[in-house]
Amino acid sequence: MAEKSQNRSDLVAAVAAQSGQTQTAVNAVLDALFDSLAKAVGSGTKVTIPGWLTVERTHRAARTGRNPATGATIQIAAGYGVKVSAGSKLKGAVK
Numbered sequence: 010m011a012e013k014s015q016n017r018s019d020l021v022a023a024v025a026a027q028s029g030q031t032q033t034a035v036n037a038v039l040d041a042l043f044d045s046l047a048k049a050v051g052s053g054t055k056v057t058i059p060g061w062l063t064v065e066r067t068h069r070a071a072r073t074g075r076n077p078a079t080g081a082t083i084q085i086a087a088g089y090g091v092k093v094s095a096g097s098k099l100k101g102a103v104k
Contacts, residue, residue, distance in 0.1 A: 064093050
């Protein structure tokens with residue numbers, strides 16, 4: 010588990026300081042980035058930022074599960090999930 014964490018405000022401040030942009034501008038860019046990413050992945054488009062990360066929608070088949078409270082068998086509907094994979098530059102940063 011990570012000993013330190015960085016929230017969105019910290020990230021915005023760091024990017025603003027490094028790029029010379031205002032925090033408002035950086036925050037607007039992050040909003041647009043996440044909105045575009047959500048729309049693309051939601052429609053089934055794989056998004057790749059070479060060397061950094063890949064985000065794609067995955068399909069989960071319908072399956073049988075158990076209610077942990079009663080032990081009864083239940084049907085779990087098919088659905089979608091999200092797979093995020095780290096690229097080589099991101100993996101290299103943690104070595």
